[in-house]
Amino acid sequence: xxxxxxxxxxxxxxxxxxxxxxxxxxxxxxxxxxxxxxxxxxxxxxxxxxxxxxxxxxxxxxxxxxxxxxxxxxxxxxxxxxxxxxxxxxxxxxxxxxxxxxxxxxxxxxxxxxxxxxxxxxxxxxxxxxxxxxxxxxxxxxxxxxxxxxxxxxxxxxxxxxxxxxxxxxxxxxxxxxxxxxxxxxxxxxxxxxxxxxxxxxxxxxx
Amino acid sequence: xxxxxxxxxxxxxxxxxxxxxxxxxxxxxxxxxxxxxxxxxxxxxxxxxxxxxxxxxxxxxxxxxxxxxxxxxxxxxxxxxxxxxxxxxxxxxxxxxxxxxxxxxxxxxxxxxxxxxxxxxxxxxxxxxxxxxxxxxxxxxxxxxxxxxxxxxxxxxxxxxxxxxxxxxxxxxxxxxxxxxxxxxxxxxxxxxxxxxxxxxxxxxxx
Numbered sequence: 001x002x003x004x005x006x007x008x009x010x011x012x013x014x015x016x017x018x019x020x021x022x023x024x025x026x027x028x029x030x031x032x033x034x035x036x037x038x039x040x041x042x043x044x045x046x047x048x049x050x051x052x053x054x055x056x057x058x059x060x061x062x063x064x065x066x067x068x069x070x071x072x073x074x075x076x077x078x079x080x081x082x083x084x085x086x087x088x089x090x091x092x093x094x095x096x097x098x099x100x101x102x103x104x105x106x107x108x109x110x111x112x113x114x115x116x117x118x119x120x121x122x123x124x125x126x127x128x129x130x131x132x133x134x135x136x137x138x139x140x141x142x143x144x145x146x147x148x149x150x151x152x153x154x155x156x157x158x159x160x161x162x163x164x165x166x167x168x169x170x171x172x173x174x175x176x177x178x179x180x181x182x183x184x185x186x187x188x189x190x191x192x193x194x195x196x197x198x199x200x201x202x203x204x205x206x207x
Numbered sequence: 208x209x210x211x212x213x214x215x216x217x218x219x220x221x222x223x224x225x226x227x228x229x230x231x232x233x234x235x236x237x238x239x240x241x242x243x244x245x246x247x248x249x250x251x252x253x254x255x256x257x258x259x260x261x262x263x264x265x266x267x268x269x270x271x272x273x274x275x276x277x278x279x280x281x282x283x284x285x286x287x288x289x290x291x292x293x294x295x296x297x298x299x300x301x302x303x304x305x306x307x308x309x310x311x312x313x314x315x316x317x318x319x320x321x322x323x324x325x326x327x328x329x330x331x332x333x334x335x336x337x338x339x340x341x342x343x344x345x346x347x348x349x350x351x352x353x354x355x356x357x358x359x360x361x362x363x364x365x366x367x368x369x370x371x372x373x374x375x376x377x378x379x380x381x382x383x384x385x386x387x388x389x390x391x392x393x394x395x396x397x398x399x400x401x402x403x404x405x406x407x408x409x410x411x412x413x414x
Binding site: 018019020022023024026028044047048049051052053054056057058059060062063064065066084085105115116117118119120121122123124126127128131138140151152153157160161174183184185195196197198200203204205207 | 271291312322329330364390402414
Protein backbone atom coordinates (compact mmCIF):
# COMPACT_ATOMS: atom_id res chain seq x y z
CA UNK A 1 0.00 0.00 0.00
CA UNK A 2 1.22 3.46 -0.80
CA UNK A 3 1.20 5.32 2.48
CA UNK A 4 1.32 9.04 2.67
CA UNK A 5 3.93 10.73 4.77
CA UNK A 6 1.53 12.76 6.80
CA UNK A 7 3.12 15.55 8.70
CA UNK A 8 6.32 15.59 6.69
CA UNK A 9 6.46 18.33 4.15
CA UNK A 10 8.09 16.07 1.59
CA UNK A 11 9.32 12.50 1.36
CA UNK A 12 12.45 13.62 -0.44
CA UNK A 13 15.39 15.38 1.20
CA UNK A 14 16.22 17.42 -1.93
CA UNK A 15 12.71 18.74 -2.28
CA UNK A 16 11.87 19.80 -5.79
CA UNK A 17 15.43 19.38 -7.02
CA UNK A 18 15.72 15.84 -8.31
CA UNK A 19 12.83 15.88 -10.74
CA UNK A 20 13.78 19.32 -12.03
CA UNK A 21 17.29 18.04 -12.64
CA UNK A 22 15.92 15.06 -14.57
CA UNK A 23 13.53 17.23 -16.57
CA UNK A 24 16.32 19.64 -17.52
CA UNK A 25 18.55 16.74 -18.58
CA UNK A 26 15.71 15.24 -20.59
CA UNK A 27 16.33 17.05 -23.86
CA UNK A 28 15.34 15.65 -27.24
CA UNK A 29 18.54 13.90 -28.29
CA UNK A 30 18.93 12.74 -31.88
CA UNK A 31 22.56 11.58 -32.06
CA UNK A 32 23.78 8.58 -30.11
CA UNK A 33 26.78 6.32 -29.52
CA UNK A 34 25.58 3.38 -31.55
CA UNK A 35 28.17 1.12 -29.84
CA UNK A 36 26.26 1.51 -26.58
CA UNK A 37 23.63 -1.25 -26.39
CA UNK A 38 20.43 -1.10 -24.34
CA UNK A 39 19.34 -4.21 -22.44
CA UNK A 40 15.86 -5.55 -22.98
CA UNK A 41 15.49 -5.51 -19.19
CA UNK A 42 16.09 -1.74 -19.23
CA UNK A 43 13.36 -1.24 -21.83
CA UNK A 44 11.02 -3.37 -19.70
CA UNK A 45 11.83 -1.27 -16.61
CA UNK A 46 10.95 1.85 -18.57
CA UNK A 47 7.62 0.42 -19.69
CA UNK A 48 6.97 -0.53 -16.08
CA UNK A 49 7.26 3.18 -15.20
CA UNK A 50 4.62 3.92 -17.83
CA UNK A 51 2.48 1.07 -16.49
CA UNK A 52 2.32 2.79 -13.11
CA UNK A 53 1.51 6.21 -14.60
CA UNK A 54 -2.00 7.66 -14.79
CA UNK A 55 -4.42 6.42 -17.45
CA UNK A 56 -7.77 7.99 -18.29
CA UNK A 57 -10.55 6.14 -16.43
CA UNK A 58 -7.76 3.68 -15.54
CA UNK A 59 -8.52 1.87 -18.81
CA UNK A 60 -4.84 1.32 -19.64
CA UNK A 61 -5.26 0.92 -23.41
CA UNK A 62 -1.55 1.32 -24.21
CA UNK A 63 0.62 -1.53 -25.46
CA UNK A 64 4.32 -1.46 -26.21
CA UNK A 65 6.74 -2.93 -28.74
CA UNK A 66 10.38 -3.08 -27.65
CA UNK A 67 13.42 -3.22 -29.89
CA UNK A 68 17.13 -3.38 -29.02
CA UNK A 69 18.60 -5.43 -31.88
CA UNK A 70 20.18 -3.97 -35.04
CA UNK A 71 17.79 -5.47 -37.61
CA UNK A 72 14.58 -4.44 -35.89
CA UNK A 73 16.10 -1.06 -34.95
CA UNK A 74 16.91 -0.46 -38.63
CA UNK A 75 13.35 -1.36 -39.64
CA UNK A 76 11.95 1.14 -37.16
CA UNK A 77 14.51 3.82 -38.04
CA UNK A 78 13.46 3.64 -41.70
CA UNK A 79 9.91 4.69 -40.70
CA UNK A 80 10.81 7.82 -38.72
CA UNK A 81 11.26 11.48 -39.61
CA UNK A 82 13.84 13.49 -37.69
CA UNK A 83 14.12 17.14 -36.66
CA UNK A 84 11.78 18.87 -39.10
CA UNK A 85 13.41 22.27 -38.70
CA UNK A 86 16.87 21.02 -39.72
CA UNK A 87 16.26 20.94 -43.46
CA UNK A 88 19.83 19.88 -44.30
CA UNK A 89 19.90 17.02 -41.82
CA UNK A 90 18.00 13.87 -42.74
CA UNK A 91 18.60 12.22 -39.34
CA UNK A 92 21.45 10.49 -37.51
CA UNK A 93 24.08 8.75 -39.66
CA UNK A 94 25.03 5.11 -39.23
CA UNK A 95 27.10 4.96 -36.03
CA UNK A 96 24.97 7.66 -34.36
CA UNK A 97 21.57 5.99 -34.48
CA UNK A 98 19.36 4.91 -31.58
CA UNK A 99 20.12 1.51 -30.07
CA UNK A 100 16.67 0.97 -28.65
CA UNK A 101 13.06 1.84 -29.32
CA UNK A 102 9.80 1.71 -27.45
CA UNK A 103 6.79 1.95 -29.76
CA UNK A 104 3.59 3.08 -28.03
CA UNK A 105 0.39 1.59 -29.42
CA UNK A 106 -3.24 1.99 -28.45
CA UNK A 107 -5.37 -1.12 -28.18
CA UNK A 108 -8.57 0.04 -29.86
CA UNK A 109 -10.48 -2.95 -28.45
CA UNK A 110 -10.01 -1.33 -25.03
CA UNK A 111 -10.56 2.29 -26.01
CA UNK A 112 -10.98 4.07 -29.33
CA UNK A 113 -9.47 7.39 -28.24
CA UNK A 114 -6.24 7.32 -26.29
CA UNK A 115 -6.68 10.80 -24.83
CA UNK A 116 -3.58 12.03 -23.03
CA UNK A 117 -2.33 8.57 -22.07
CA UNK A 118 0.48 8.36 -24.68
CA UNK A 119 1.97 11.69 -23.58
CA UNK A 120 1.90 10.69 -19.91
CA UNK A 121 3.52 7.33 -20.68
CA UNK A 122 6.14 8.86 -22.97
CA UNK A 123 7.23 11.39 -20.37
CA UNK A 124 7.58 8.70 -17.67
CA UNK A 125 9.69 6.61 -20.04
CA UNK A 126 11.93 9.46 -21.20
CA UNK A 127 12.59 10.60 -17.61
CA UNK A 128 13.41 7.03 -16.65
CA UNK A 129 15.80 6.81 -19.60
CA UNK A 130 17.61 9.98 -18.52
CA UNK A 131 17.91 8.66 -14.98
CA UNK A 132 19.72 5.64 -16.46
CA UNK A 133 22.21 7.74 -18.45
CA UNK A 134 20.22 7.31 -21.66
CA UNK A 135 18.22 9.82 -23.64
CA UNK A 136 16.28 10.15 -26.82
CA UNK A 137 13.42 11.63 -28.68
CA UNK A 138 9.64 11.29 -28.76
CA UNK A 139 8.75 10.92 -32.43
CA UNK A 140 5.21 11.31 -33.73
CA UNK A 141 6.22 11.71 -37.38
CA UNK A 142 6.06 8.04 -38.35
CA UNK A 143 5.34 6.26 -41.63
CA UNK A 144 2.68 4.23 -39.86
CA UNK A 145 1.70 2.12 -42.84
CA UNK A 146 5.30 0.97 -43.35
CA UNK A 147 5.89 0.40 -39.64
CA UNK A 148 2.72 -1.66 -39.38
CA UNK A 149 3.85 -3.81 -42.30
CA UNK A 150 7.49 -4.13 -41.23
CA UNK A 151 6.67 -5.13 -37.65
CA UNK A 152 3.44 -6.97 -38.54
CA UNK A 153 1.36 -4.88 -36.16
CA UNK A 154 -2.25 -6.06 -36.07
CA UNK A 155 -5.01 -3.65 -37.15
CA UNK A 156 -6.47 -3.51 -33.64
CA UNK A 157 -3.45 -1.46 -32.50
CA UNK A 158 -3.25 2.23 -33.31
CA UNK A 159 0.36 3.40 -33.69
CA UNK A 160 0.85 6.42 -31.44
CA UNK A 161 4.50 7.29 -30.79
CA UNK A 162 8.02 6.00 -31.31
CA UNK A 163 10.49 6.65 -28.51
CA UNK A 164 14.02 6.51 -29.88
CA UNK A 165 16.60 5.76 -27.20
CA UNK A 166 20.36 5.54 -26.84
CA UNK A 167 23.43 7.02 -25.25
CA UNK A 168 23.33 10.66 -26.38
CA UNK A 169 26.45 12.22 -27.91
CA UNK A 170 25.14 15.71 -28.52
CA UNK A 171 24.94 18.87 -26.49
CA UNK A 172 21.63 20.69 -26.18
CA UNK A 173 21.34 24.25 -24.99
CA UNK A 174 18.08 25.79 -23.84
CA UNK A 175 17.51 29.46 -24.47
CA UNK A 176 14.68 31.95 -24.12
CA UNK A 177 12.56 32.67 -27.15
CA UNK A 178 13.57 36.01 -28.65
CA UNK A 179 11.34 39.00 -29.48
CA UNK A 180 10.48 37.40 -32.85
CA UNK A 181 8.84 34.50 -30.97
CA UNK A 182 10.69 32.00 -33.16
CA UNK A 183 10.69 28.58 -31.51
CA UNK A 184 12.65 26.73 -34.21
CA UNK A 185 15.61 24.81 -32.83
CA UNK A 186 18.92 25.18 -34.68
CA UNK A 187 22.50 23.92 -34.65
CA UNK A 188 25.59 26.05 -34.41
CA UNK A 189 28.99 25.55 -36.03
CA UNK A 190 30.02 23.23 -33.18
CA UNK A 191 26.94 21.06 -33.75
CA UNK A 192 25.43 22.23 -30.46
CA UNK A 193 21.64 21.99 -30.67
CA UNK A 194 19.87 25.18 -29.47
CA UNK A 195 16.25 25.05 -28.32
CA UNK A 196 14.29 28.27 -27.66
CA UNK A 197 11.69 27.99 -24.87
CA UNK A 198 8.89 30.44 -24.17
CA UNK A 199 9.25 32.37 -20.91
CA UNK A 200 7.27 31.29 -17.86
CA UNK A 201 5.35 34.57 -17.72
CA UNK A 202 4.34 34.11 -21.36
CA UNK A 203 2.65 30.77 -20.74
CA UNK A 204 0.83 31.54 -17.46
CA UNK A 205 -2.37 33.45 -18.16
CA UNK A 206 -3.26 36.26 -15.83
CA UNK A 207 -6.91 35.36 -15.21
CA UNK B 208 24.35 24.31 -21.42
CA UNK B 209 23.25 20.82 -20.56
CA UNK B 210 26.37 18.72 -20.63
CA UNK B 211 26.25 14.99 -20.85
CA UNK B 212 28.12 12.93 -18.31
CA UNK B 213 30.05 10.94 -20.83
CA UNK B 214 31.70 7.88 -19.38
CA UNK B 215 29.54 7.82 -16.27
CA UNK B 216 26.77 5.28 -16.45
CA UNK B 217 24.34 7.62 -14.74
CA UNK B 218 24.37 11.05 -13.19
CA UNK B 219 22.31 9.81 -10.25
CA UNK B 220 23.66 7.68 -7.40
CA UNK B 221 20.35 5.87 -6.87
CA UNK B 222 20.04 4.88 -10.50
CA UNK B 223 16.51 4.14 -11.54
CA UNK B 224 15.16 4.36 -7.99
CA UNK B 225 14.14 7.95 -7.45
CA UNK B 226 11.85 8.35 -10.40
CA UNK B 227 10.24 4.97 -9.81
CA UNK B 228 9.58 5.99 -6.23
CA UNK B 229 7.96 9.23 -7.40
CA UNK B 230 5.89 7.45 -10.03
CA UNK B 231 4.62 4.90 -7.50
CA UNK B 232 3.71 7.69 -5.07
CA UNK B 233 1.96 9.58 -7.85
CA UNK B 234 -1.47 8.01 -7.50
CA UNK B 235 -4.68 9.76 -8.46
CA UNK B 236 -5.72 11.34 -5.18
CA UNK B 237 -9.19 12.78 -4.83
CA UNK B 238 -9.45 13.64 -1.11
CA UNK B 239 -7.30 16.36 0.44
CA UNK B 240 -6.64 18.28 3.62
CA UNK B 241 -8.37 21.50 2.64
CA UNK B 242 -6.59 23.36 5.44
CA UNK B 243 -3.29 22.85 3.64
CA UNK B 244 -2.77 25.78 1.26
CA UNK B 245 -0.61 25.74 -1.86
CA UNK B 246 1.57 28.75 -2.61
CA UNK B 247 1.31 30.41 -5.99
CA UNK B 248 5.09 30.08 -6.22
CA UNK B 249 4.71 26.30 -5.96
CA UNK B 250 2.20 26.26 -8.81
CA UNK B 251 4.59 28.37 -10.87
CA UNK B 252 7.45 25.97 -10.15
CA UNK B 253 5.28 23.10 -11.35
CA UNK B 254 4.42 24.89 -14.60
CA UNK B 255 8.12 25.58 -15.03
CA UNK B 256 8.67 21.80 -15.03
CA UNK B 257 6.11 21.49 -17.82
CA UNK B 258 7.75 24.40 -19.66
CA UNK B 259 10.99 22.41 -19.85
CA UNK B 260 9.27 19.22 -20.98
CA UNK B 261 9.11 18.07 -24.61
CA UNK B 262 6.66 19.72 -27.01
CA UNK B 263 5.85 18.49 -30.50
CA UNK B 264 7.97 20.42 -33.05
CA UNK B 265 8.94 22.56 -30.03
CA UNK B 266 5.87 24.70 -30.75
CA UNK B 267 4.90 25.01 -27.05
CA UNK B 268 1.22 25.76 -27.59
CA UNK B 269 0.24 25.13 -23.95
CA UNK B 270 -0.86 27.88 -21.60
CA UNK B 271 -1.78 27.58 -17.95
CA UNK B 272 -4.26 29.05 -15.49
CA UNK B 273 -3.33 28.82 -11.82
CA UNK B 274 -5.66 28.88 -8.86
CA UNK B 275 -4.94 28.67 -5.14
CA UNK B 276 -7.67 30.82 -3.60
CA UNK B 277 -11.01 29.54 -2.24
CA UNK B 278 -13.35 31.42 -4.59
CA UNK B 279 -11.60 30.52 -7.81
CA UNK B 280 -10.99 26.97 -6.56
CA UNK B 281 -14.74 26.61 -5.93
CA UNK B 282 -15.53 27.88 -9.43
CA UNK B 283 -13.21 25.31 -10.96
CA UNK B 284 -14.41 22.52 -8.66
CA UNK B 285 -17.99 23.08 -9.81
CA UNK B 286 -16.95 22.25 -13.40
CA UNK B 287 -15.26 18.90 -12.71
CA UNK B 288 -16.48 15.31 -12.61
CA UNK B 289 -14.85 12.93 -10.15
CA UNK B 290 -14.13 9.19 -10.16
CA UNK B 291 -16.61 7.88 -12.72
CA UNK B 292 -16.56 4.34 -11.36
CA UNK B 293 -17.61 5.39 -7.84
CA UNK B 294 -21.31 5.84 -8.55
CA UNK B 295 -22.21 6.66 -4.94
CA UNK B 296 -19.50 9.26 -4.56
CA UNK B 297 -20.07 12.65 -6.21
CA UNK B 298 -16.59 13.92 -5.34
CA UNK B 299 -14.74 15.26 -2.30
CA UNK B 300 -16.83 16.95 0.38
CA UNK B 301 -16.15 20.45 1.66
CA UNK B 302 -13.03 20.16 3.85
CA UNK B 303 -11.49 17.52 1.56
CA UNK B 304 -11.36 19.48 -1.68
CA UNK B 305 -8.26 20.48 -3.70
CA UNK B 306 -6.52 23.66 -2.60
CA UNK B 307 -4.91 24.35 -5.95
CA UNK B 308 -5.51 23.85 -9.64
CA UNK B 309 -3.50 24.09 -12.81
CA UNK B 310 -5.69 24.30 -15.90
CA UNK B 311 -3.92 23.29 -19.12
CA UNK B 312 -5.06 25.14 -22.22
CA UNK B 313 -3.98 24.95 -25.84
CA UNK B 314 -3.36 28.20 -27.69
CA UNK B 315 -4.99 27.46 -31.03
CA UNK B 316 -3.27 30.45 -32.64
CA UNK B 317 -0.02 28.53 -32.19
CA UNK B 318 -1.25 25.04 -33.07
CA UNK B 319 -4.69 23.59 -33.76
CA UNK B 320 -3.97 20.09 -32.51
CA UNK B 321 -2.14 19.74 -29.20
CA UNK B 322 -0.97 16.19 -29.88
CA UNK B 323 0.60 14.56 -26.86
CA UNK B 324 1.80 17.82 -25.28
CA UNK B 325 -0.91 18.01 -22.55
CA UNK B 326 -0.13 14.48 -21.32
CA UNK B 327 3.60 15.17 -21.16
CA UNK B 328 3.03 18.45 -19.30
CA UNK B 329 0.51 16.90 -16.90
CA UNK B 330 2.87 14.07 -15.95
CA UNK B 331 5.75 16.49 -15.26
CA UNK B 332 3.48 18.60 -13.08
CA UNK B 333 2.01 15.69 -11.13
CA UNK B 334 5.44 14.18 -10.44
CA UNK B 335 6.66 17.58 -9.28
CA UNK B 336 3.65 17.85 -7.00
CA UNK B 337 4.38 14.47 -5.43
CA UNK B 338 8.00 15.44 -4.88
CA UNK B 339 6.71 18.42 -2.89
CA UNK B 340 4.45 16.32 -0.66
CA UNK B 341 1.38 17.18 -2.71
CA UNK B 342 -0.74 15.02 -4.97
CA UNK B 343 -3.84 15.12 -7.05
CA UNK B 344 -5.71 14.04 -10.09
CA UNK B 345 -5.59 14.70 -13.83
CA UNK B 346 -9.17 15.47 -14.82
CA UNK B 347 -10.35 15.48 -18.43
CA UNK B 348 -14.04 15.30 -17.57
CA UNK B 349 -14.72 19.04 -17.46
CA UNK B 350 -17.79 21.14 -18.13
CA UNK B 351 -15.77 23.22 -20.54
CA UNK B 352 -18.51 25.64 -21.43
CA UNK B 353 -19.09 26.54 -17.78
CA UNK B 354 -15.37 26.74 -17.01
CA UNK B 355 -14.80 29.03 -19.99
CA UNK B 356 -17.58 31.31 -18.77
CA UNK B 357 -16.64 31.24 -15.08
CA UNK B 358 -12.97 32.00 -15.70
CA UNK B 359 -13.57 34.16 -18.78
CA UNK B 360 -11.28 32.06 -20.95
CA UNK B 361 -10.93 33.52 -24.45
CA UNK B 362 -12.07 31.46 -27.42
CA UNK B 363 -8.55 31.12 -28.77
CA UNK B 364 -7.73 28.75 -25.90
CA UNK B 365 -8.83 25.13 -26.04
CA UNK B 366 -9.46 23.72 -22.56
CA UNK B 367 -7.50 20.47 -22.26
CA UNK B 368 -7.05 19.26 -18.67
CA UNK B 369 -7.62 20.31 -15.07
CA UNK B 370 -4.99 19.22 -12.57
CA UNK B 371 -6.50 19.18 -9.08
CA UNK B 372 -3.86 19.48 -6.37
CA UNK B 373 -3.66 19.36 -2.60
CA UNK B 374 -2.31 17.52 0.39
CA UNK B 375 -3.75 14.01 -0.07
CA UNK B 376 -5.52 12.32 2.84
CA UNK B 377 -6.37 9.03 1.22
CA UNK B 378 -4.60 5.72 0.82
CA UNK B 379 -4.30 4.17 -2.60
CA UNK B 380 -3.40 0.55 -3.16
CA UNK B 381 -2.23 -0.80 -6.51
CA UNK B 382 -3.14 -4.34 -7.41
CA UNK B 383 -2.89 -6.62 -10.42
CA UNK B 384 -5.89 -6.90 -12.71
CA UNK B 385 -7.69 -10.17 -12.03
CA UNK B 386 -8.67 -12.89 -14.53
CA UNK B 387 -11.84 -10.95 -15.38
CA UNK B 388 -9.67 -8.09 -16.71
CA UNK B 389 -11.73 -5.59 -14.72
CA UNK B 390 -9.81 -2.32 -14.37
CA UNK B 391 -12.42 -0.42 -12.35
CA UNK B 392 -11.02 1.11 -9.21
CA UNK B 393 -13.02 0.64 -5.99
CA UNK B 394 -13.05 1.62 -2.32
CA UNK B 395 -13.10 -0.79 0.58
CA UNK B 396 -14.82 -0.42 3.95
CA UNK B 397 -11.83 1.55 5.30
CA UNK B 398 -12.09 4.01 2.38
CA UNK B 399 -8.85 2.67 0.88
CA UNK B 400 -8.89 3.25 -2.87
CA UNK B 401 -7.88 0.12 -4.85
CA UNK B 402 -6.57 0.45 -8.41
CA UNK B 403 -6.10 -2.63 -10.61
CA UNK B 404 -3.20 -2.39 -13.08
CA UNK B 405 -2.58 -4.65 -16.07
CA UNK B 406 0.51 -6.89 -15.76
CA UNK B 407 3.72 -5.89 -17.54
CA UNK B 408 3.67 -9.00 -19.71
CA UNK B 409 0.14 -8.16 -20.81
CA UNK B 410 1.10 -4.75 -22.18
CA UNK B 411 4.36 -5.64 -23.95
CA UNK B 412 3.64 -7.22 -27.32
CA UNK B 413 5.79 -10.14 -28.36
CA UNK B 414 6.62 -9.00 -31.89
